[in-house]
Amino acid sequence: MIIGSVIVITVIAIALLAPLMAPHDPYHQDLMRRLVPPVWDSRGSWEHILGTDHLGRDYLSRLIYGARISLLIGIGAAVISGIIGTFMGVMAGYFGGRVDMVVTFLITVRLSMPVVLVALAVVAIVGGSLQVVVTVLGLLLWDRFAVVMRSSTLQIRSMDYVAAARAVGCSTSRVLIAEVMPNVVNNLIVITTIEIAHAIILEAALSFLGLGVQPPLPSWGLMVSEGKDMMLFEPWLITIPGVALFMLVLAINLMGDGVRDITAPENRN
Amino acid sequence: MSDVMINASNVTRNFSISRGMFRGKKTLRAVNGVNLTVKRGEVLALVGESGCGKTTLAKILLGLLPQTAGSITLCGKPINEVPRLELARLVQPIFQDPYSSLNPRKSIGSIIGLPMHVQGVEDSHAIRRQVETTMDLVGLPSRLFGSYPNQLSGGQRQRVAIARALVNRPQVIVCDEPTSALDVSVQSQILNLLSDLRKELNLTYIIISHNLAVVEHIATRVAVMYLGRLVEEAKTTELFARPQHPYTVALLESVLTPEPSLGIPNTQLGASYPNPIDPPNGCAFHPRCARAMPQCSTQAPNGTRLGQAFVECHLYGDESH
Numbered sequence: 254m255i256i257g258s259v260i261v262i263t264v265i266a267i268a269l270l271a272p273l274m275a276p277h278d279p280y281h282q283d284l285m286r287r288l289v290p291p292v293w294d295s296r297g298s299w300e301h302i303l304g305t306d307h308l309g310r311d312y313l314s315r316l317i318y319g320a321r322i323s324l325l326i327g328i329g330a331a332v333i334s335g336i337i338g339t340f341m342g343v344m345a346g347y348f349g350g351r352v353d354m355v356v357t358f359l360i361t362v363r364l365s366m367p368v369v370l371v372a373l374a375v376v377a378i379v380g381g382s383l384q385v386v387v388t389v390l391g392l393l394l395w396d397r398f399a400v401v402m403r404s405s406t407l408q409i410r411s412m413d414y415v416a417a418a419r420a421v422g423c424s425t426s427r428v429l430i431a432e433v434m435p436n437v438v439n440n441l442i443v444i445t446t447i448e449i450a451h452a453i454i455l456e457a458a459l460s461f462l463g464l465g466v467q468p469p470l471p472s473w474g475l476m477v478s479e480g481k482d483m484m485l486f487e488p489w490l491i492t493i494p495g496v497a498l499f500m501l502v503l504a505i506n507l508m509g510d511g512v513r514d515i516t517a518p519e520n521r522n
Numbered sequence: 523m524s525d526v527m528i529n530a531s532n533v534t535r536n537f538s539i540s541r542g543m544f545r546g547k548k549t550l551r552a553v554n555g556v557n558l559t560v561k562r563g564e565v566l567a568l569v570g571e572s573g574c575g576k577t578t579l580a581k582i583l584l585g586l587l588p589q590t591a592g593s594i595t596l597c598g599k600p601i602n603e604v605p606r607l608e609l610a611r612l613v614q615p616i617f618q619d620p621y622s623s624l625n626p627r628k629s630i631g632s633i634i635g636l637p638m639h640v641q642g643v644e645d646s647h648a649i650r651r652q653v654e655t656t657m658d659l660v661g662l663p664s665r666l667f668g669s670y671p672n673q674l675s676g677g678q679r680q681r682v683a684i685a686r687a688l689v690n691r692p693q694v695i696v697c698d699e700p701t702s703a704l705d706v707s708v709q710s711q712i713l714n715l716l717s718d719l720r721k722e723l724n725l726t727y728i729i730i731s732h733n734l735a736v737v738e739h740i741a742t743r744v745a746v747m748y749l750g751r752l753v754e755e756a757k758t759t760e761l762f763a764r765p766q767h768p769y770t771v772a773l774l775e776s777v778l779t780p781e782p783s784l785g786i787p788n789t790q791l792g793a794s795y796p797n798p799i800d801p802p803n804g805c806a807f808h809p810r811c812a813r814a815m816p817q818c819s820t821q822a823p824n825g826t827r828l829g830q831a832f833v834e835c836h837l838y839g840d841e842s843h
């Protein structure tokens with residue numbers, strides 16, 4: 254939990270302060286100094302701590318700017334899908350009946366679509382860009398939000414404090430916002446972290462397949478993709494962004510579990 | 523004559539029960555043609571076995587559940603036409619389980635103050651003052667104002683629920699088994715509190731309970747429900763001294779069993795409680811009735827007035843028609 258938060262906060266800080274942190278321009282090509290290995294290699298130098306890529310761009314700078322892209326896509330997609338899924342799930346859970354039938358049907362439809370294939374198809378048709386990837390992932394990842402919010406709301410709806418709020422004269426929207434939402438929000442946080450991590454991985458996968466964000470943007474998935482041809486002799490080209498991805502996703506998940514434990518009402522004393 | 527607070531006539535509530543995909547739906551009559559009149563200052567106890575429709579009736583009286591048929595007036599106004607906020611000022615609930623009736627995310631102060639907020643009171647000092655007055659009234663120390671429900675005991679939580687119900691000084695309180703989720707030692711405290719508050723604030727109560735000792739202690743009148751119908755209604759002293767309906771007789775005998783306070787009374791009625799989806803023909807009670815007659819299984823009894831009381835049984839009244 255603490256390790257997770259430290260890593261996530263560090264990555265967020267790096268992403269926000271990228272222009273200050275990066276030693277070089279991530280787009281500057283120096284064809285004379287291509288594929289310089291990182292500093293721990295005997296051929297490396299302190300000039301390029303993590304080496305350079307096949308176009309001679311500073312790898313550390315690209316990694317730092319890539320954190321921006323990953324977080325932007327992860328958070329953007331999770332926010333869009335969170336709004337869609339929470340709305341649908343809470344409505345279905347609270348009102349039940351027809352509303353629930355429609356939402357359950359939509360969830361089933363959504364679950365029967367393979368995310369990566371649909372995302373690939375859409376990006377292939379409309380073209381890849383940051384906005385397109387965020388939107389497509391946002392429109393595809395709401396199912397878990399809807400499922401979890403539906404079942405949590407179903408559970409809260411039958412609590413007597415909801416009946417008490419209605420008897421006191423609260424409007425339906427007030428009951429939903431003031432009584433139901435605060436009691437499902439810790440589940441929402443956990444799902445949000447899972448989906449941020451999920452979206453980051455999917456972005457990497459799409460970019461790796463050449464259908465995510467487009468070069469020369471420094472996305473971690475794109476970096477792995479660009480490095481894959483040189484994997485044999487310059488393995489750092491893929492291990493560095495790969496490890497960065499792995500650490501970030503792991504840290505987000507750890508942090509989500511921790512936040513859930515902290516926000517549970519039983520822990521308030 | 524004291525004024526009528528609640529008048530329910532022929533109130534019915536059906537639930538449609540789905541019995542699997544191909545077997546269609548069945549109607550469950552949770553409340554079936556109930557007539558009730560409650561006057562100001564009375565404490566009407568609603569008793570009956572679990573599943574007989576007490577909670578459903580309470581929810582209808584609170585405006586939380588629409589009735590399928592019949593009409594209810596509250597202080598002379600039809601309950602379905604009274605605006606939401608006005609209804610909330612007239613009638614308030616106290617629920618059985620104080621662990622479920624308080625939002626764990628809200629402080630005690632904001633739980634008790636919510637009814638005032640909802641009624642549009644903006645002045646937070648006024649709200650705080652009124653909340654603290656009400657907390658004092660129900661015996662809660664005002665230092666609990668900023669606490670959260672999980673820091674309170676069951677009895678304190680129930681006091682919070684009572685304070686929330688009373689903060690806007692309603693006329694009628696509907697209590698659905700207000701003590702059955704509490705420790706025995708706390709139950710009588712809460713009952714005494716409810717009694718005191720009634721005198722102090724001139725309240726009218728409808729109290730649901732299957733604990734007859736509680737009922738005898740607090741109620742002025744008792745209504746006995748069986749399978750959605752009111753089978754007997756009388757003054758408390760009258761009902762305990764001279765129960766008329768065989769079901770009431772059986773219920774009262776169960777009080778003499780060793781542990782009367784433990785949940786559902788052991789009515790010592792041979793047959794088990796019937797399935798409410800498929801109620802027996804004639805009088806719904808006849809399969810378990812000690813004094814059943816041939817006509818009981820074919821013909822539903824009509825209600826009969828016996829002075830102040832009411833009973834629905836073939837043993838009483840004029841059955842010649």
Ligand SMILES: Nc1ncnc2c1ncn2[C@@H]1O[C@H](COP(=O)(O)OP(=O)(O)O)[C@@H](O)[C@H]1O
Nearest residue numbers: 537550552571572573574575576577578579798
């Ligand atoms: N929402 C509902 N849907 C279907 N059946 C219900 C619902 N609420 C109550 N019932 C049924 O109505 C009957 C009366 O229930 P209830 O009023 O809770 O009884 P009590 O409070 O006397 O134990 C029961 O048979 C119960 O199963």
Ligand SMILES: [Mg+2]
Nearest residue numbers: 573576577698
């Ligand atoms: Mg009940």
